[in-house]
Amino acid sequence: MGTTSFPSLGLSDWLVGQVNAVGIKDPTPVQVNCIPPILEGRDCIGCSKTGSGKTAAFALPILHRLSEDPYGVFALVLTPTRELAYQIAEQFRVFGSHIGLKDVVVVGGIDMMKQGLSLAKKPHIVIATPGRLADHLANTDTVSLKRIKFLVLDEADRLLDPSFEEALEVIFDHLPKKRQTLLFSATLTDTIGRLREVATNEPFCWEAPREEATVEELDQKYVLMPAKVKDCYLIYLMEHLHNEEKKTLILFTPTCRSCQVYSILLRNLDYPCVALHSILSQSQRLASLNKFKSGHVRILVATDVASRGLDIPTVDVVVNVNIPASSKDYIHRVGRTARAGRGGLALSLVTQYDIDRLKSIEENIKTTLTEYDSKESEVLKLLNSVNVAKREVEIRLGDTDFGERRKINKRKRKLLEGYVKARKTKKKT
Structure with a gap:
């Protein structure tokens, strides 16, 4: 046309x-x-x-x-x-x-x-x-x-x-x-x-006609690591991308709990950030998003609730803390950066258990990810401090009622299922 x-x-x-x-x-x-x-x-x-x-x-x-x-x-x-x-x-x-x-x-x-x-x-x-x-x-x-x-x-x-x-x-x-x-x-x-x-x-x-499912301006890389030291590599990346290069980042995590854990971990290690996941109240979710959009904080830790449609042009880097199960989820996640013609970087943390998933995503998006240059010796220096901080976060989260909202939502879904069944029965009779 x-x-x-x-x-x-x-x-x-x-x-x-x-x-x-x-x-x-x-x-x-x-x-x-x-x-x-x-x-x-x-x-x-x-x-x-x-x-x-x-x-x-x-x-x-x-x-x-x-x-x-x-x-x-x-x-x-x-x-x-x-x-x-x-x-x-x-x-x-x-x-x-x-x-x-x-x-x-x-x-x-x-x-x-x-x-x-x-x-x-x-x-x-x-x-x-x-x-x-x-x-x-x-x-x-x-x-x-x-x-x-x-x-x-x-x-x-x-x-x-x-x-x-x-x-x-x-x-x-x-x-x-x-x-x-x-x-x-x-x-x-x-x-x-x-x-x-x-x-x-x-x-x-x-x-839209396309050979690649992601935009040309997006630089897609991976960091290969043993699963046991993934958290150390994440903090290593934060040191370089956030502190040295002053980038704005979204970190995608697989679950609400992991999102909460990583957001507390980063704050404890002096990386100001906000969390966005479905267990937070709506006022908390909006507050987190507004702080990130306004530039008050430059790190957003989120589940896939942030992967669909959100338009924040200033995002420089997307970090996949986990490799998503489907290429669709990957496409939506990395689409939060390199918007409106701007450049952007997508970094995926890859362990020995993620190789097959990564290959499947590369095949579907018709793009081969390149390796991000990292120094293992610098990463390992962080091992003790990160592990201690992570244990403290897990203990702290275990003492809260985290997850109670999810139970309430499950009860609501059951009520809705009952309404649908009642409607179907009424239609039949």
Whole structure:
């Protein structure tokens, strides 16, 4: 498609003005290819690299249609993480300020009563995580979704994981059959068949042509080490990347517990950092993210809740403390750096147990990682101090009620499963 400007995509003049006002001059390929079919009323499945402008690709046509026939609730946007929900809401507000846009973010960790009151005011756009929205629909009557024009699944492949299945069943029961369904992600290939089923009519599909799944500006390296001294290598990297080179880093860890352990360990060793994982309260998660975005701290220790969609252009380095099980997770993690044409470094800590996983990822992303230059003699000097600090952290964490929130969430999921089963039984009878 030869279109290279926002006016020629068919968007309203006021919307083009809003886009230009925030410094966006030319549309990206995903916007060029997906906005016109959406304006024509077609369902759409879009796949392109992280940082390629997917949010604007669905937000702009939704706002264009909303300005022609404003009413609430006009569109529902579902995302897998709370942080991504808030980020999408920010973009809608920026683009929709001209028309007095009203939006509500519906995520866990926030008082349900306040959310219910906000939903009762019939906002134009609802941005939600599936679990909390399903909770509202199953247990309250504060919002009706029967008149929505748009359903958006952002990071759609992640939303189709079994962990969201019960909540999505509840939500889809409350949606109208006649609607536009828009599905976007950076990795769709494995779930394209299921995504077509979600769309209510034959969708327009577009995938960015690419030989590599990661951007050219990203420098991808690995550090090979024995598993027993992984923590020492991590602190060695922090010394060089954080203290000497003054880089901004995201460290990805496999579990909430390991995320908490590493964040305390780094702070105890004089590396200021914040943690981001699902056991933290929503206020703690937002505070951590705001401190990192503002530059108050330059290290964010996170689980994969931070790997999807978060747009923080100033991230210099992504460190994979563990090698993720799937190449999709790797792509999303390393996509947090080298955004918007900037350079970036992705470092993966590889032990003797990770070789096969690393080879599988290299094969899928069509890129061979190179070795990062490290000095084992300097690493081993840290062995005693790091091991002592790590033991202290483990003892300290064992004395807390860490994990209690996870038990509460499990109880909520069981209640939701009971509601879904009851709905199915009612339908049969």
